[in-house]
Amino acid sequence: MNSTAISKYRPFPPVRLPDRTWPDQTITKAPIWCSVDLRDGNQALPQPMSVEEKLEFFDLLCRIGFKQIEVGFPSAADTEFNFLRRLIEEDRIPEDVTIQILVQTREHLIRRSFEAIAGAKRAIVHIYNSTSPLQRRVTFSDASREDIKKLAVDGAKLVKELVPTIPQTEVILQYSPESFSDTELDFAAEICNAVIGVWQPTPEKKMIVNLPDTVQWTTPNIHADMIEWMIRHLDRRDSVIVSLHTHNDRGTGTAATELGLMAGADRVEGTLFGNGERTGNLDIVNVALNMNGHGIETGLDFSDLPAIRAVYERITKMIVSERQPYAGELVFTAFSGSHQDAIKKGLDRREKETAIDPAVPWGVPYLTIDPQDIGRSYEAIIRINSQSGKGGIAYILDREHGLDLPKAMHPQVGKYVYDLADQLGRELTPDEIRDAFYLRFTNLTSPLTVVDYELGHHTETRGNVECKATVRLDGDEKQIKGTGNGPINAFVHALESIGLKDFKVTDYRSHAVRGGSDANAAAYVQVQHDDGRIVWGCGVDPSIEMAGLKALVSAWNLLR
Known part of the structure; x- marks a missing residue:
C-alpha cells in the first residue's frame, strides 16, 4: 500500500475485558457444525448451482456427517424455493438432519419462507438484519438504533406467529445481528436480548444467536473478546446456542473461529474449503481436521478428502488451492531436501514402532496428521525438483519402485537426479527418477x-x-x-x-x-x-x- 494512503485507516478498538478467560481455555470437544455451502457458498459462485447440483451437494454434506445444513434463501429465487421443496416432497432429508433457511427480517420474505419449509420435520429459520453503525448510516440511510432493533423484534414476532401455521414442522429460531463484527457490543447485546425476549427459549427448546464476523476488521483475539463479552451479557444463556460465522477478509477465519470456541461459542457455520463471499467463509474442513489432529472426534467424515474435493470442484467450478490446508495437492508434499530426509526417517521409524505397538501416537516431522487418514497417499509426499535432496530421491526409489538404496549411496544418486531436474527446469515424476537411476547407475555395460x-x-x-x-x-x-x-x-x-x-x-x-x-x-x-x-x-x-x-x-x- 502506498504510504500516503495509510492515513485513511484507523485501528480497530479493543474490547475492555481485563478478566478475559478464553486464553486459558482449550478446545476439548467439537461444536455443532452447520454447513452454509448451499446458501452462503452458492451465492458467491460465478455460476450458481442448479437444482440437480444442489441435490447432489446436499447428499455429499449428509454423507460427511453434517446435521445442520443451510439449504438456501428460498424467498429470494425460484431455484432456491424449488430446491427446498424437492428436498421435502421427495423425502431427501435424513431423520437426524435439520435444514436451515436464511431470510431478512421483512414480512413478505418471512411468509414466503414458511411456505418453503412446510412439511419438513425440523427447520431453523435464520432471520437477520444489519446492525453496525456503518450499515445503519450507509445502507439504512442513518437509521437509529431503535429502528434497527424494531426490524429484528418484528421479524422474531412474525416467525413466532407463523409457527402454528405449519404444525408438522418444528421451527427453531436463529437470529444474526449481521455485521456483528463492527457493531457496538452494547447494542449487539441489546438487540439479541430483545429477540430472545420475544422467542422465550428454554433449556429444552433453545434458540440460536449467531454472531457473524461478517467482515473481518480485526485480529482473532479481539474477536474472541467480543464473543466472550457477548456470552456474559446474553439473557437466558442456558437456553441459547451461541454460533460463530467467520469470514476470512484478513486471512484469519480459522484462528478467529478457534479462539471464538475457546471464548465459549457452541456452534460453527462454514463451508467446505472456505468457499464464500470475497476471501471466503470459514473452511470447516480445516477446523475439523485441526481438531482431529488433537485427538478430538468431530462427527465429520473426511476420510476420503480427495473424493470430496473432486465433487466440490466439479459442482462449484471452483478450484481448491494447491496450498489449501489438508486438501491442497501439495500440502503433504516436500521438495526441500532436509524436509524429505526428515519425513523419510520419520516414516521408516514409525513403521518399525507400529509393528511393536500399533497404538503409538503419530509423530512424523513436517506431517501434522497421517495423510492416509484423509485418503491421501504416502507416494505423493515427496516430490523431486532441483531443491530436493538425497533422502527424497531414495524415498521415491524405495516406495515407488522397491529399490532400497544403501544410505551411503544416497548422495551420489541424489546429486545426479536433482542436477537433472535443474537442467530440465521442472519437477521429475517417479518414473523419470527410476529411469535416471537405471541410466546412470544400473546394469552398465560400457566399456x-x-x-x-x-x-x-x-x-x-x-x-x-x-x-x-x-x-x-x-x-x-x-x-x-x-x-x-x-x-x-x-x-x-x-x-x-x-x-x-x-x-x-x-x-x-x-x-x-x-x-x-x-x-x-x-x-x-x-x-x-x-x-x-x-x-x-x-x-x-x-x-x-x-x-x-x-x-x-x-x-x-x-x-x-
Missing part, C-alpha cells in the same frame, strides 16, 4: 560387460568359489578366471588376472525388489579406486549372484 559367467566350488580350498567368465572390454572378448570367498570376490580376482583391478570393494548390499517381479534381485556395490574416488554401482537381475556382478561391473564402468 566393460559380462558376456558369460559360471561359478564352481574350488576343490583345493574348502569354502572358496571359482569364477569363470567371458567379458567384453571395448569390443574385445576375454576369458577370465578367479577364486575367492564368494562370487564378488572371485570375480574381482578374475579381473585382477588380466590387469583390470585398480580398485577395492568397500561395501555390498542386496535385496529382493519389492513391488516388482518376484524373480528380481537388486545389488549395490561400492568400490574405491586406487586414486581415492568412491563410486556405487547397481545391478538388477533374476539371479542374486548375477545382480551382484552387474553392480560391480556398473561401479567399475563409472570409474572410467
Whole structure:
C-alpha cells in the first residue's frame, strides 16, 4: 500500500475485558457444525448451482456427517424455493438432519419462507438484519438504533406467529445481528436480548444467536473478546446456542473461529474449503481436521478428502488451492531436501514402532496428521525438483519402485537426479527418477560387460568359489578366471588376472525388489579406486549372484 494512503485507516478498538478467560481455555470437544455451502457458498459462485447440483451437494454434506445444513434463501429465487421443496416432497432429508433457511427480517420474505419449509420435520429459520453503525448510516440511510432493533423484534414476532401455521414442522429460531463484527457490543447485546425476549427459549427448546464476523476488521483475539463479552451479557444463556460465522477478509477465519470456541461459542457455520463471499467463509474442513489432529472426534467424515474435493470442484467450478490446508495437492508434499530426509526417517521409524505397538501416537516431522487418514497417499509426499535432496530421491526409489538404496549411496544418486531436474527446469515424476537411476547407475555395460559367467566350488580350498567368465572390454572378448570367498570376490580376482583391478570393494548390499517381479534381485556395490574416488554401482537381475556382478561391473564402468 502506498504510504500516503495509510492515513485513511484507523485501528480497530479493543474490547475492555481485563478478566478475559478464553486464553486459558482449550478446545476439548467439537461444536455443532452447520454447513452454509448451499446458501452462503452458492451465492458467491460465478455460476450458481442448479437444482440437480444442489441435490447432489446436499447428499455429499449428509454423507460427511453434517446435521445442520443451510439449504438456501428460498424467498429470494425460484431455484432456491424449488430446491427446498424437492428436498421435502421427495423425502431427501435424513431423520437426524435439520435444514436451515436464511431470510431478512421483512414480512413478505418471512411468509414466503414458511411456505418453503412446510412439511419438513425440523427447520431453523435464520432471520437477520444489519446492525453496525456503518450499515445503519450507509445502507439504512442513518437509521437509529431503535429502528434497527424494531426490524429484528418484528421479524422474531412474525416467525413466532407463523409457527402454528405449519404444525408438522418444528421451527427453531436463529437470529444474526449481521455485521456483528463492527457493531457496538452494547447494542449487539441489546438487540439479541430483545429477540430472545420475544422467542422465550428454554433449556429444552433453545434458540440460536449467531454472531457473524461478517467482515473481518480485526485480529482473532479481539474477536474472541467480543464473543466472550457477548456470552456474559446474553439473557437466558442456558437456553441459547451461541454460533460463530467467520469470514476470512484478513486471512484469519480459522484462528478467529478457534479462539471464538475457546471464548465459549457452541456452534460453527462454514463451508467446505472456505468457499464464500470475497476471501471466503470459514473452511470447516480445516477446523475439523485441526481438531482431529488433537485427538478430538468431530462427527465429520473426511476420510476420503480427495473424493470430496473432486465433487466440490466439479459442482462449484471452483478450484481448491494447491496450498489449501489438508486438501491442497501439495500440502503433504516436500521438495526441500532436509524436509524429505526428515519425513523419510520419520516414516521408516514409525513403521518399525507400529509393528511393536500399533497404538503409538503419530509423530512424523513436517506431517501434522497421517495423510492416509484423509485418503491421501504416502507416494505423493515427496516430490523431486532441483531443491530436493538425497533422502527424497531414495524415498521415491524405495516406495515407488522397491529399490532400497544403501544410505551411503544416497548422495551420489541424489546429486545426479536433482542436477537433472535443474537442467530440465521442472519437477521429475517417479518414473523419470527410476529411469535416471537405471541410466546412470544400473546394469552398465560400457566399456566393460559380462558376456558369460559360471561359478564352481574350488576343490583345493574348502569354502572358496571359482569364477569363470567371458567379458567384453571395448569390443574385445576375454576369458577370465578367479577364486575367492564368494562370487564378488572371485570375480574381482578374475579381473585382477588380466590387469583390470585398480580398485577395492568397500561395501555390498542386496535385496529382493519389492513391488516388482518376484524373480528380481537388486545389488549395490561400492568400490574405491586406487586414486581415492568412491563410486556405487547397481545391478538388477533374476539371479542374486548375477545382480551382484552387474553392480560391480556398473561401479567399475563409472570409474572410467
